[in-house]
Amino acid sequence: MPAAVKDHLAEVVAGLLVLLLAAGFVVFAWGQTGGRAGADTQRLVARFPGVGGVTVGTDVKIAGVKVGRVERLTLDPASFQAVVTLAVDRSLALPVDTSAAITAEGLLGGNYVALTPGAETQMLKDGGEIAETSGAADLMGLIGSIVNRSGDDGRK
Numbered sequence: 001m002p003a004a005v006k007d008h009l010a011e012v013v014a015g016l017l018v019l020l021l022a023a024g025f026v027v028f029a030w031g032q033t034g035g036r037a038g039a040d041t042q043r044l045v046a047r048f049p050g051v052g053g054v055t056v057g058t059d060v061k062i063a064g065v066k067v068g069r070v071e072r073l074t075l076d077p078a079s080f081q082a083v084v085t086l087a088v089d090r091s092l093a094l095p096v097d098t099s100a101a102i103t104a105e106g107l108l109g110g111n112y113v114a115l116t117p118g119a120e121t122q123m124l125k126d127g128g129e130i131a132e133t134s135g136a137a138d139l140m141g142l143i144g145s146i147v148n149r150s151g152d153d154g155r156k
Contacts, residue, residue, distance in 0.1 A: 041068065041087040042126040046100040046113070050135040051082040053111035054102055060086050060113045067092060070113060082135075086113060095120040099132035111136055 051073065060068035068088035076083050088094070097118030104111050115130075124130070 040090055042090045042124075043071065044086045044088055044094070044124060044126075044128055044130055046084050046086060046130040046133050047076065047079070047081045048084060048100075048102060048133050048135040049081060051084060051102060052136040053104070054084065054113065054136065058110070058112055060088055060115060062092070062115045062117065067115070084113070086130075088115075090126075094124045096122045096124055096128070097132065098124060098130055099134075100130045101134040102136035104136075 054070055054073070056070055056073060058070040059066050060070065068086055070084055071087040072085035074083045074085075075081075084100075086100075094115065095118040097120045099116045099118065101114050101116070102111050103114040
């Protein structure tokens with residue numbers, strides 16, 4: 001076999017190995033990021049006055065444990081509220097009086113949607129709406145107001 005053919009054959013084999021490795025990584029990443037969401041999740045809708053720091057893929061947690069992710073964000077043109085579609089583990093039976101709040105992980109952490117299950121005996125169904133919500137706190141605005149007041153000793 002001529003040397004030129006051997007060189008090209010080695011390049012083709014190396015290229016195929018790289019493609020297989022890349023395909024394996026895509027399958028792994030898809031599974032880890034919830035790309036397999038479907039039959040094992042239920043969709044719930046929540047309306048918030050503001051969703052600062054929440055994007056598609058943001059975690060949904062109960063008691064600090066991830067139970068789902070934000071699947072979709074839209075704006076209700078009538079109320080100008082953010083409509084958030086949550087994909088939540090179907091095995092969870094969430095009461096209809098469950099509440100949702102956008103919570104920060106800390107001063108430097110990102111936001112997530114925190115669910116607090118209620119006490120009702122009737123459960124939310126797939127496509128149901130969480131009525132009790134509270135939006136994201138404006139931490140930068142709060143810090144700014146504290147900084148602006150820090151030099152004020154009450155005299156004008």
